[in-house]
Amino acid sequence: MRDYHIPVMLKQCINFIAPKPGGIYVDATIGGGGHSLGLLESCPDIHLIGFDQDSEALLEAHKTLFPYQDRVELIQANFSRMRTELAFRQIKTVSGILFDLGVSSHQLETPERGFSFDLDSPLDMRMDQSSDLTAEIVLNELSQKALTRIFYDYGEELNASRIAGKIVKIREEQPFKTTGDLVKVIESVVGKGTKASLKTKARIFQALRIYVNQELEILEQALKDAINILEPGGRIVVLSYHSLEDRIVKNVFRSAAEGEEQTSEASFLNSTKKRKLQLLTRKPLQADAEEINNNPHSRSVKLRAAEKI
Structure with a gap:
């Protein structure tokens, strides 16, 4: 797996997701399976669903996660279909979702x-x-x-x-x-x-x-879908690698944290803001010097995390 792609900021991702036994977790961009392997190793009895549109990535993820095959389901689909694919499987809410938006080392080197x-x-x-x-x-x-x-x-x-x-x-x-x-x-x-x-x-x-x-066109809606299917206390972590992606993540998270205007049917005067997220990172986190030295791919990463209210 490490030859395929070294997972970026793995420890931080696991700490923010904070997997709990019995929970359902989604890796929206499973790649070679590095982040998913870390999640599965960190907590017993979690179920993981991994998405990727790249068939080569899914083959590699299958090898990486084979020891946990009874707790893993891999789906070949873009994360824009995440909510639909989960609904097909009668899954209404999940405990955590991870997005790693970068191109894998394997893809760059093939x-x-x-x-x-x-x-x-x-x-x-x-x-x-x-x-x-x-x-x-x-x-x-x-x-x-x-x-x-x-x-x-x-x-x-x-x-x-x-x-x-x-x-x-x-x-x-x-x-x-x-x-x-x-x-x-x-x-x-x-x-x-x-x-x-x-x-x-x-x-x-x-x-x-x-x-x-069509990466940017689908990202905003996919993030909103992800927030909607998180259970209360569930967490979302996003790794982005350029300013355009990070701007979308920041705006979606901020909007969900500040809340949308909710107007009562009884009175248009009785309106409140319904907040969906609590931000866990006010500013994006970045890889430290040691990780950048070991994995140059992590140089531009920005990590944002939030928790469903």
Whole structure:
């Protein structure tokens, strides 16, 4: 499992989830199963349900969690279907939910997945290999305006327009096939071998991955669903890896903690705010220097946690 993906901030996740015997816990992004294994080892007699849209991740999770197979159910589905899939199984509430929103080390290091700009590989970037949309289709078929918006909105890249324009111009002669093709275009605009160039490549690849997998569009509703299915005292922990994700998590948590206006049917004047969450982290926690040294993937992580009221 550790060769597949090292779980980020594992001890903190377990401490915040605080699993209790007999509880049902959900790993909304099970990956290689590292966080789930920690939860199962930390507390006897819990039942764990793991979601992932990546079939390779589920195979690895099955191996990792095999000793606990009688207490584990794995479901191949995006976490946007979590509430529906649990309802199918007649599960109305759960005791804790964990979201790890990062790309796994395995996905980054597997060339054919196309997530890394360090490897020359097919322009794929699909989390769910059965979906139709790939990064290759995006780069070769979307307009310059659409590409600019993707790079700017999802990557916060200031050179979005210039890079999009170069892509459109080059694809008229030769369609984009590999990540190396894209890297050459980025470097032709922002240069090669500098820290700024490295950051631009990371932002462009992030933007494409987010767009291909519709990551931000589904996150807000999935978090709201998760909060609704938590039992009183149940906890939710989210690990995010860039500002766009963390902003969504922060806003959803804050809204649920401050409460929504509830108006009595008897009188529109009799209104109260119904709070759903108590925040356990006022500010996001980050990995310490030791963890970052052992696992560079944890460098950008932000952890937020809350408890259902």
